[in-house]
Amino acid sequence: MKIRKAVIPVAGLGTRFLPASKAIPKEMLTIVDRPTIQYIVEEVVASGIEVIVFITSQGKSAIENHFDYDFQLDTILRQKNKLDLCEEICHISNLIDIISVRQKKPLGLGHAIWTAKNVIGNEPFLVLLGDDLVLSDTPCCQQMLNLYDEFQESVIAIQQVPESETHLYGIVEGESVRSGLHRVDRLMEKPAPGTTDSNRAIIGRYLLHPEIFDILEQTTPGHGGEIQLTDALQALAKKRSMYAYEFQGTRFDAGDKLGYLKAILAFALRHPTLSGEFKKHLKQVCATL
Numbered sequence: 557m558k559i560r561k562a563v564i565p566v567a568g569l570g571t572r573f574l575p576a577s578k579a580i581p582k583e584m585l586t587i588v589d590r591p592t593i594q595y596i597v598e599e600v601v602a603s604g605i606e607v608i609v610f611i612t613s614q615g616k617s618a619i620e621n622h623f624d625y626d627f628q629l630d631t632i633l634r635q636k637n638k639l640d641l642c643e644e645i646c647h648i649s650n651l652i653d654i655i656s657v658r659q660k661k662p663l664g665l666g667h668a669i670w671t672a673k674n675v676i677g678n679e680p681f682l683v684l685l686g687d688d689l690v691l692s693d694t695p696c697c698q699q700m701l702n703l704y705d706e707f708q709e710s711v712i713a714i715q716q717v718p719e720s721e722t723h724l725y726g727i728v729e730g731e732s733v734r735s736g737l738h739r740v741d742r743l744m745e746k747p748a749p750g751t752t753d754s755n756r757a758i759i760g761r762y763l764l765h766p767e768i769f770d771i772l773e774q775t776t777p778g779h780g781g782e783i784q785l786t787d788a789l790q791a792l793a794k795k796r797s798m799y800a801y802e803f804q805g806t807r808f809d810a811g812d813k814l815g816y817l818k819a820i821l822a823f824a825l826r827h828p829t830l831s832g833e834f835k836k837h838l839k840q841v842c843a844t845l
């Protein structure tokens with residue numbers, strides 16, 4: 557079955573980014589020349605997905621507005637003959653169809669995904685977490701879709717992390733299928749140190765079988781008192797095959813202050829018009845360190 561829809565939860569409070577995220581959604585913080593959420597949406601679009609479902613909450617309307625058509629701005633830019641800018645702004649609103657669903661209570665990531673149940677229906681779908689930016693030649697989602705074509709089962713993107721960081725992630729245990737691909741046996745959300753030998757961490761890209769919705773409905777609060785997607789994935793992995801995939805590319809945790817700075821640097825160095833001058837400046841800065 558063709559995968560047509562992607563869910564992007566953006567309801568979180570963004571406490572790791574306070575005070576910057578006090579009055580604006582953290583997803584709207586800029587990386588070079590566009591908000592972080594636009595990179596996520598562009599990855600989805602580049603992977604051929606047709607519909608995005610944002611899971612939102614109060615105070616997140618700036619995200620929906622960003623992807624909407626702005627008649628007033630369009631008119632003013634046209635009057636001023638700023639047609640290039642006009643085209644760029646219109647391009648954002650024409651990227652893809654967007655549906656918003658409200659998560660009415662902050663009960664956790666699993667609950668956020670569950671709220672998309674009626675919009676997704678009985679189709680496999682993608683989930684992208686807004687904090688995780690991936691720089692890669694082939695979009696991370698596209699890499700996962702290619703695996704789905706091969707196995708027709710759920711795929712979770714993973715990367716190896718230092719043992720000292722495993723307690724910060726969902727961790728996957730499993731057997732190797734081939735280089736970079738594992739069949740999932742067990743998943744744990746933010747395991748306490750010493751409780752797993754695995755260092756394979758879930759990053760925010762999932763391709764899920766719709767059976768996850770029935771499981772989420774039964775999932776009780778787990779780590780941090782929240783309904784965890786990882787716990788539901790553990791139940792799904794018992795019913796159907798699930799694959800953990802070491803994606804090709806570099807992932808940045810843009811929801812963390814240092815990760816955000818690293819992302820700005822990496823994206824600036826790849827920017828089509830700014831990278832040349834930026835590299836020169838960086839060399840000068842490095843020489844003074």
Ligand code: G1P
Nearest residue numbers: 665688725726757758759760786
């Ligand atoms: C979430 C997931 C976790 C995953 C992480 C990736 O955690 O629950 O399994 O490893 O995203 O970014 P969060 O960082 O939202 O606490």
